[in-house]
Amino acid sequence: MKTSLPLKIFLGAALVFGGLYVAMKKQTPPWTGPFIGKRVVIQKETDPSLSTSWVFADVDDFKKMFMLQKGDECFVMTEPEWRWQDAKGGFTLVPVFCPAKGGGWTDQHILDGA
Structure with a gap:
């Protein structure tokens, strides 16, 4: 089955403009500026x-x-925008990075007393 040149042009333009639309509609993260954190042991x-x-x-x-x-x-x-809380509200996780081990999410309470 052959496709006509105008159809190919239309499909190509639709693909390009669709990609541009998605790229422009991406939401930016809720934070701006430097990441504010603290060192804990x-x-x-x-x-x-x-x-x-x-x-x-x-x-x-x-x-x-x-x-x-x-x-x-x-x-x-x-910062508060980095905290994740379960639906029941009893479990709060925050992002953590430990240079010797790696990073992820951990309970905020273990870090409060650190």
Whole structure:
């Protein structure tokens, strides 16, 4: 089946303009400027059986990446727009990066006392 030249031109233009439309409609992140965080060193012994001791890959499936332990140096994003809270409101996760181990999301409470 042969397609005509005008149809090819129309399809090509539609593809280009569709891509431009999607690119222009992308939302920018809610934050601007520098990332504000703080350096923390875990001061307390942690319990591996508690979820608050773990760093998760993301907030969708809670895959455990590594456990925070006493002496770990980490950097945490402290601004309210970075906090994720479960639907019940009892579990708050914040982004954390520990140079020696990696990064992910962890319970804010373990970092509050650090």
